[in-house]
Amino acid sequence: MATLRLNGIHKRYPNGITALHGIDLSVADGELIVVVGPSGCGKSTLLRTVAGLESISDGELMINEQRVNALEPAERDIAMVFQNYALYPHMSVFDNMAYALKNRGTPKDEIRRRVTDTARLLDLAELLDRRPRHLSGGQRQRVAMGRAIVREPQVFLFDEPLSNLDAKLRVQMRLEIRRLQKRLGITSVYVTHDQVEAMTLADRLVVMNGGHVEQCGTPMMLYAQPATRFVASFLGSPAMNFLPVTAHRDGVVLPNGVEVALPDMLSEGRAATLGIRPEHLVEATSMADAAAVLDVTVEMLEPLGADTLAYTRLPGLEEWLVVRLDGAHAAREGQRLSLAFAVAHCHVFDSQGARVPLAEPETQACQ
Amino acid sequence: MQYRRPGLDRLSHALLALCCLLFLLPVWLAFTASTHTLGALYSQTASLWFGEAGWDNYRHLLSGSFGGLGTDVLTLLINSTIMALGIAIGKIAISVLAAYAIVFFRFPFRRLCFWLIFITLMLPVEVRILPTFEVVADLGLLDSYAGLILPLIASATATFLMRQFFLTVPPELVEAARIDGAGPWRFLRDILLPLSKTNLAALFVIMFLYGWNQYLWPLLITNDADYLTIVVSLKRLLTSTDGLVPWQNVTTTAVLAMLPPVAVILLMQRYFVKGLVDSEK
Amino acid sequence: MAPQLGIVLVFFFWPALQAIEQAFYVEDAFGLSREFAGLANFEAVLSDATYYQALGTTLVFSLAVALGAMSIALLLAVMADRVIRGARVYRTLLVWPYAVAPAVAGVLWLFLFDPTLGLISSLLGNVGIDWDHKLNGAQALALVIMASVWKQMSYNFVFFLAALQALPKSLLEAAAIDRAGPWRRFWTIIFPLLSPTSFFLLVMNSVYAFFETFGTIDTVTSGGPGGATTTLVYKVYQDGFVGQDMGSSAAQSVLLMALVGGLTWFQFRYVERKVQY
Ligand SMILES: Nc1ncnc2c1ncn2[C@@H]1O[C@H](COP(=O)(O)OP(=O)(O)OP(=O)(O)O)[C@@H](O)[C@H]1O
Ligand SMILES: [Mg+2]
Numbered sequence: 001m002a003t004l005r006l007n008g009i010h011k012r013y014p015n016g017i018t019a020l021h022g023i024d025l026s027v028a029d030g031e032l033i034v035v036v037g038p039s040g041c042g043k044s045t046l047l048r049t050v051a052g053l054e055s056i057s058d059g060e061l062m063i064n065e066q067r068v069n070a071l072e073p074a075e076r077d078i079a080m081v082f083q084n085y086a087l088y089p090h091m092s093v094f095d096n097m098a099y100a101l102k103n104r105g106t107p108k109d110e111i112r113r114r115v116t117d118t119a120r121l122l123d124l125a126e127l128l129d130r131r132p133r134h135l136s137g138g139q140r141q142r143v144a145m146g147r148a149i150v151r152e153p154q155v156f157l158f159d160e161p162l163s164n165l166d167a168k169l170r171v172q173m174r175l176e177i178r179r180l181q182k183r184l185g186i187t188s189v190y191v192t193h194d195q196v197e198a199m200t201l202a203d204r205l206v207v208m209n210g211g212h213v214e215q216c217g218t219p220m221m222l223y224a225q226p227a228t229r230f231v232a233s234f235l236g237s238p239a240m241n242f243l244p245v246t247a248h249r250d251g252v253v254l255p256n257g258v259e260v261a262l263p264d265m266l267s268e269g270r271a272a273t274l275g276i277r278p279e280h281l282v283e284a285t286s287m288a289d290a291a292a293v294l295d296v297t298v299e300m301l302e303p304l305g306a307d308t309l310a311y312t313r314l315p316g317l318e319e320w321l322v323v324r325l326d327g328a329h330a331a332r333e334g335q336r337l338s339l340a341f342a343v344a345h346c347h348v349f350d351s352q353g354a355r356v357p358l359a360e361p362e363t364q365a366c367q
Numbered sequence: 368m369q370y371r372r373p374g375l376d377r378l379s380h381a382l383l384a385l386c387c388l389l390f391l392l393p394v395w396l397a398f399t400a401s402t403h404t405l406g407a408l409y410s411q412t413a414s415l416w417f418g419e420a421g422w423d424n425y426r427h428l429l430s431g432s433f434g435g436l437g438t439d440v441l442t443l444l445i446n447s448t449i450m451a452l453g454i455a456i457g458k459i460a461i462s463v464l465a466a467y468a469i470v471f472f473r474f475p476f477r478r479l480c481f482w483l484i485f486i487t488l489m490l491p492v493e494v495r496i497l498p499t500f501e502v503v504a505d506l507g508l509l510d511s512y513a514g515l516i517l518p519l520i521a522s523a524t525a526t527f528l529m530r531q532f533f534l535t536v537p538p539e540l541v542e543a544a545r546i547d548g549a550g551p552w553r554f555l556r557d558i559l560l561p562l563s564k565t566n567l568a569a570l571f572v573i574m575f576l577y578g579w580n581q582y583l584w585p586l587l588i589t590n591d592a593d594y595l596t597i598v599v600s601l602k603r604l605l606t607s608t609d610g611l612v613p614w615q616n617v618t619t620t621a622v623l624a625m626l627p628p629v630a631v632i633l634l635m636q637r638y639f640v641k642g643l644v645d646s647e648k
Numbered sequence: 649m650a651p652q653l654g655i656v657l658v659f660f661f662w663p664a665l666q667a668i669e670q671a672f673y674v675e676d677a678f679g680l681s682r683e684f685a686g687l688a689n690f691e692a693v694l695s696d697a698t699y700y701q702a703l704g705t706t707l708v709f710s711l712a713v714a715l716g717a718m719s720i721a722l723l724l725a726v727m728a729d730r731v732i733r734g735a736r737v738y739r740t741l742l743v744w745p746y747a748v749a750p751a752v753a754g755v756l757w758l759f760l761f762d763p764t765l766g767l768i769s770s771l772l773g774n775v776g777i778d779w780d781h782k783l784n785g786a787q788a789l790a791l792v793i794m795a796s797v798w799k800q801m802s803y804n805f806v807f808f809l810a811a812l813q814a815l816p817k818s819l820l821e822a823a824a825i826d827r828a829g830p831w832r833r834f835w836t837i838i839f840p841l842l843s844p845t846s847f848f849l850l851v852m853n854s855v856y857a858f859f860e861t862f863g864t865i866d867t868v869t870s871g872g873p874g875g876a877t878t879t880l881v882y883k884v885y886q887d888g889f890v891g892q893d894m895g896s897s898a899a900q901s902v903l904l905m906a907l908v909g910g911l912t913w914f915q916f917r918y919v920e921r922k923v924q925y
Pocket of ligand 2: 045
């Protein structure tokens with residue numbers, strides 16, 4: 001059982017690209033941290049520096065408060081599950097799982113016991129003699145997991161382990177990973193670019209962008225109080241609506257002159273962005289103390305069953321305004337709607353993209 | 368979905384069969400000639416059927432020195448085998464190590480080494496035969512197995528093929544092995560070599576044939592009949608007497624010189640084809 | 649790494665450098681002394697009529713071998729590819745000449761065409777053709793070419809068959825739907841798609857004809873009669889090892905290296921790019 005701590009980790013590749021600009025993160029014993037971010041933001045690099053597959057240019061990596069910067073991957077006592085599984089194609093499932101143990105000189109009968117135990121845990125007992133190419137995608141995924149688990153490592157690292165599976169298997173394996181991780185209680189770092197996976201798996205979520213940590217905290221906290229416009233746009237589907245606004249005496253004003261009443265927080269005349277999630281826009285008739293009412297025209301509808309997404313247009317604005325309506329709503333294309341939203345659901349970002357706190361902020365650092 | 372044309376198919380079969388026979392003809396004639404006596408051979412044009420000498424020519428050539436060669440065919444076969452195996456195994460061992468270093472390790476002058484080796488791809492032994500001969504003579508390696516084998520190992524073809532294969536090994540596999548605690552040697556032994564089995568077999572076939580069929584090099588550096596190879600001995604047999612060419616001996620030796628490489632290629636055809644066709648890429 | 653480098657250095661670069669050095673010296677007949685001769689060796693080689701004869705022979709020989717071996721192989725491969733059943737059997741029946749040494753191939757064909765007891769030479773005699781490659785230079789060259797084509801054909805066959813079998817079937821089906829007959833299909837679709845393979849084989853066949861046929865030439869004709877089958881490589885050997893003229897032979901080696909290097913460079917730079925469709 002272990003803790004993991006990153007202090008100001010920098011990674012510069014030999015070709016001059018700086019992929020990590022000082023990452024601070026600490027992972028508690030048994031915690032599952034999920035790292036999300038767009039492609040190329042440095043997620044894999046982060047994981048690989050922790051694994052020891054890439055050297056650390058600057059900063060400190062601590063496992064159990066021991067500095068491990070200089071240790072070889074095998075000496076760090078970590079296990080990693082790769083996106084393409086990286087199973088040894090010429091070895092049976094048993095040998096794949098046993099390889100690391102053999103290399104450490106674990107006695108034969110102990111290897112056999114641990115591999116069979118793990119195989120049972122993962123429903124692989126029938127498959128131990130097969131070669132990887134005779135397994136289905138989901139089974140390969142489980143073997144990759146098994147190879148990691150059988151080592152009983154201090155830290156688990158996952159690099160997009162589910163992205164080669166079809167949608168249904170992905171949901172199933174997601175649950176299974178969660179169950180196993182809780183049951184074994186192994187400290188884990190899990191990289192994905194799938195935000196649903198991120199939200200559902202994480203004890204804590206780390207959103208990265210361009211080699212920086214944008215924000216970290218529980219999934220619900222990041223969803224409710226995104227610290228930057230980037231985090232706000234990254235989490236949630238469909239994405240948050242963003243409207244350009246100018247600060248005003250009693251709040252902000254939209255380009256078409258509609259005023260939104262908000263607590264005083266920006267000096268008058270400054271440009272800002274107002275963010276509202278699609279599900280927080282409701283019909284004006286059902287809300288008493290709305291921050292503002294927007295008159296929009298429905299241009300397109302996307303019925304999803306439980307919900308219907310309405311793509312609407314606000315006169316004088318270029319942006320779509322996406323609204324999540326009830327599935328039973330009788331909206332038609334071309335129809336006019338009056339939408340309202342509450343102050344509590346408003347997110348305001350300054351011109352640098354940083355959140356402007358409307359109420360007293362709750363903060364939670366990554367350390 | 369293509370139009371089937373039975374007529375065209377039959378024509379194809381017929382032509383293919385005919386060509387197979389035509390290709391076989393020179394070998395068949397040599398084989399039948401090797402069962403005739405010298406007198407019988409010269410009493411008619413080459414016969415398409417076996418003669419009365421049976422296996423006598425073979426027995427005779429395998430057991431004693433003949434035709435002014437100063438050695439028997441068995442020695443020649445053994446020399447050829449040593450040379451072919453030495454070249455095949457030597458090339459494979461060296462090129463596996465070199466390709467392994469080039470693909471999986473970062474070290475100073477890596478690019479330079481790479482280019483030094485790959486320039487050798489361009490120039491076959493035949494071009495640099497004379498100076499190579501002098502170097503080998505200076506090293507005192509004339510009339511020795513080392514002299515036969517070493518200069519021919521210095522070709523880059525096999526290195527290039529192994530490199531191409533190693534480049535297809537996913538980097539994650541290397542990383543997984545590192546995390547699993549496999550050092551460089553263990554990785555080579557446990558993962559890389561087992562994965563390259565087919566390629567190694569293919570390479571072995573190609574290099575064995577290459578070694579067995581060498582002509583110019585062994586011709587130059589062997590004077591001593593004890594180091595003569597069977598392929599080279601043919602020319603000496605052809606020109607050994609001033610009178611009639613001893614065709615019964617020549618054809619017998621030619622058949623024996625063909626047997627091992629043809630057996631290798633037919634037995635390992637699958638690997639051979641794969642090795643050849645892969646090497647194009 | 650180190651062993652390969654060592655061998656490459658000792659048996660490749662050292663000789664190459666020595667050849668270059670030697671090309672600038674003349675040696676006396678006993679190899680006891682030598683003196684710097686500048687470009688004299690090169691001038692001697694380049695003003696020697698037999699060198700140009702060898703160059704011409706090499707070009708005719710290489711072209712004939714490459715075209716002969718490739719066209720036969722392509723024809724057979726196309727037929728083997730279309731018969732579906734039996735393609736592998738035919739491959740087995742046609743692949744083995746590759747394993748036969750060039751020198752052995754030479755001996756087999758020499759026997760077929762032996763003026764006194766050869767089967768084919770006597771058949772030719774019946775139709776009034778006098779066959780004696782020991783006297784007739786054109787016949788000698790033809791014989792060497794036939795033996796070389798015989799051996800090289802199987803190599804080309806393996807490649808063409810593999811390339812044909814790897815062609816996307818959907819393309820041929822599309823052509824068949826467009827009512828293109830087998831002949832049109834071949835020239836308008838298959839042949840252009842085979843161009844990378846053909847180009848590769850052209851290179852490999854030229855290399856083969858240049859160098860590996862040494863054994864065939866030596867056993868069949870020893871470069872004769874009258875130099876009719878002396879190729880550039882054979883001449884290096886003859887002048888250096890038989891004639892003991894090291895300076896000239898070295899100069900020829902250097903010219904040959906330059907020629908091969910230049911051709912390789914040319915291939916990579918120009919031709920290969922054009923053949924990619
Ligand atoms: N070996 C390398 N050498 C040089 N630059 C690299 C290397 N690996 C990654 N990079 C660069 O570092 C940056 C971060 O890459 P990384 O692979 O960590 O992104 P990622 O977040 O995992 O993206 P993805 O979601 O696409 O997997 C990218 O700009 C990438 O080009
Ligand atoms: Mg990645």
